[in-house]
Amino acid sequence: xxxxxxxxxxxxxxxxxxxxxxxxxxxxxxxxxxxxxxxxxxxxxxxxxxxxxxxxxxxxxxxxxxxxxxxxxxxxxxxxxxxxxxxxxxxxxxxxxxxxxxxxxxxxxxxxxxxxxxxxxxxxxxxxxxxxxxxxxxxxxxxxxxxxxxxxxxxxxxxxxxxxxxxxxxxxxxxxxxxxxxxxxxxxxxxxxxxxxxxxxxxxxxxxxxxxxxxxxxxxxxxxxxxxxxxxxxxxxxxxxxxxxxxxxxxxxxxxxxxxxxxxxxxxxxxxxxxxxxxxxxxxxxxxxxxxxxxxxxxxxxxxxxxxxxxxxxxxxxxxxxxxxxxxxxxxxxxxxxxxxxxxxxxxxxxxxxx
Ligand code: GLY
Numbered sequence: 001x002x003x004x005x006x007x008x009x010x011x012x013x014x015x016x017x018x019x020x021x022x023x024x025x026x027x028x029x030x031x032x033x034x035x036x037x038x039x040x041x042x043x044x045x046x047x048x049x050x051x052x053x054x055x056x057x058x059x060x061x062x063x064x065x066x067x068x069x070x071x072x073x074x075x076x077x078x079x080x081x082x083x084x085x086x087x088x089x090x091x092x093x094x095x096x097x098x099x100x101x102x103x104x105x106x107x108x109x110x111x112x113x114x115x116x117x118x119x120x121x122x123x124x125x126x127x128x129x130x131x132x133x134x135x136x137x138x139x140x141x142x143x144x145x146x147x148x149x150x151x152x153x154x155x156x157x158x159x160x161x162x163x164x165x166x167x168x169x170x171x172x173x174x175x176x177x178x179x180x181x182x183x184x185x186x187x188x189x190x191x192x193x194x195x196x197x198x199x200x201x202x203x204x205x206x207x208x209x210x211x212x213x214x215x216x217x218x219x220x221x222x223x224x225x226x227x228x229x230x231x232x233x234x235x236x237x238x239x240x241x242x243x244x245x246x247x248x249x250x251x252x253x254x255x256x257x258x259x260x261x262x263x264x265x266x267x268x269x270x271x272x273x274x275x276x277x278x279x280x281x282x283x284x285x286x287x288x289x290x291x292x293x294x295x296x297x298x299x300x301x302x303x304x305x306x307x308x309x310x311x312x313x314x315x316x317x318x319x320x321x322x323x324x325x326x327x328x329x330x331x332x333x334x335x336x337x338x339x340x341x342x343x344x345x346x347x348x349x350x351x352x353x354x355x
Contacts, residue, residue: 001130001146001148001222001223001226001227002148003219003223004128004130004148004149004152004219004222004223005151005152006128006151006152006154006215006219007019007151007152007153007154008154008208008211008212008215009153009154009155010155010208012043012044012047012116012153012155013044013046013047015153016044016047016049016089016114016116016153017047017048017049019114019150019151020049020087020114021049022150023087023112023114023150024085025085025086025087025111025112026083026085026086027054027080027081027082027083027085027086027087028049028050028052028053028054028086028087028089029053029054029055029056029076029077029080029082029086029087029088029089030044030050030053030054030055030056030088030089030091031056031058031073031088031089031090031091031092031096031100031103032055032056032057032058032091032092032096033057033058033059033060033061033064033092033093033095033096034057034058034059034060035060035092036091036092036093036118037055037057039118039161040091040092040116040118040158040161041055041091043157043158044091044116053089054076054080054082056072056073056076056077058072058073058096058099060095061095062095062135062140064095065095065098065099065135066134066135066136067134067136067143069099070099070102070103070134073099073100073103074103074106074107077107077111078107082107082108082111083108083111084107084108084109084110084111085112086111086112087111087112087113087114087150088100088103088104088111088112088113088114089114089115090104090113090114090115090116090127090149091116091118092116092117092118093117093118093119093121093122093126094117094119094121094122094125094126094127096122097115097117097122097126097127097132098126098131098132098133098134098141098144099132099133099134100113100115100132101113101115101130101131101132101133101147101149102132102133102134102143102144102145104147105132105145105147106145112150113147113149113150114149114150114151114152114153115127115128115149115151115152115153116152116153116155116158117152117154117158118158118161119158119162119166119169119170120159120162120166120167120169120170120171120174120206120211121166121169121170121173121257121258122170123154123156123170123211123215124170124173124174124177124211124214124215124218125170125173125218127149127152127154128152128215128218128219128222129148129218129219129222129226129235130146130147130148130149130222130226131144131146132144132145132147133145139315146226146227154211154212154215156205156206156208156211159205159206165256165259166256167195167198167206168195168256168258168259168262168293168294169257169258169259170258171190171195171258171293172238172258172259172261172262172265172294173214173258173261174190174210174211174214175187175190175191175262175265175286175289176235176237176238176261176265177214177217177218178190178214178217178330179237179265179269179286179327179330179331180217180221180234180235180237180327180330180331180333181330181331182331183213183331184330184331186214186217187282187286187330189210190210191285191286191289193206193207193210195293196293218235221235230335231333231335233316233325233333233335233336234325234333234335235325236316236325237265237268237325237326237327237333238261238262238264238265238267238268239261239264239316240264240268240311240314240316240322240323240324240325241264241267241268241307241311241344241347241348242257242260242261242262242263242264242265243260243264243310243311243314244264244307244308244310244311244314245260245263245264245297245299245307246260247310248299248303248306248307248310249297252298253298255297259294259297260297262290262293262294263290263294263296263297263351265286265290266286266287266290266347266350266351267344267347267348267351268324268325268326268347269283269286269287269327270283270287270346270347270350270351271324271326271337271339271343271344271347272326272327272328272334274339274343274346274347275326275337275339275343276326276327276328276334276337277328277329278326278327278328278329279329282329282330287350287351287354291354296351296352296354297351299352300352301345301348301349304345304348307348308322308341308345311344318336321338322338322339322344323336323337323338324337324338324339325337
């Protein structure tokens, strides 16, 4: 797979005109959900190349990332006469770019695709790296293909539409990228940036350069291992425990993905310390940052068996063994690790007790 083309834009109109022109498409379609239709479509609808676009609107939220929604998108593509030379622009968060990517990859065996992520989470993670898909049979991202968009246009103008929690949710994936990055200073740049103030004061925007360097970490990993045979597993840091916490929360009061990842990072850095020698001082710094910004999830030791059951069913596991990506230090991943029940429970104690 080629390196993904990511345009870090400060002029969304020019970036979009350029990306669309490059595709020489015979028909332009735009996929939005109800939220991005309201908040983000007005920002791009006046761009010249959007004049005759066929707009497809789907419901907001992961519960719409389904075969029914995909069928609706395919039907719309068919009804407006789309061909394999047409272009789909996905304008939205990860749900829209994942589902749009899958629809565009499969319709007539694949049409052009441009992603415009509108959430921080989608900018630094979902829209880059070629993973597309939908949920199926109660499992997340069960159906999908790997396929890069022709271009991903990242413009932080859309971050103005995000609330505090959604900004922090994306920031957790940036912390993860900083932890696996070769540049040890990236983590400190993120932990010293006043993200809480940026959430409250729209004029104190998250610097584009922090977003761009985070995307670059993901780009480098994906370029080396696009199909997740090895190195790409480093992007799963924090996600084994994180997914289990997210699923547990779903049974009670759902939490945003990035919050679960932030808490998962604390547990998995604890395991990294115990099993791979990750420095304790760094562990404490990250744990403190997470406690301060993400608070604590409401669970106790009676939930441990359910969390372990959820981890055992994670699709990253091989031969029923709970699989972790750990770190021996910042930028030093140790892949395909496992841990005992006692060690995992200790890491959950560490998270709950706040180090
Ligand atoms: N979100 C992890 C990956 O793209 O591999």
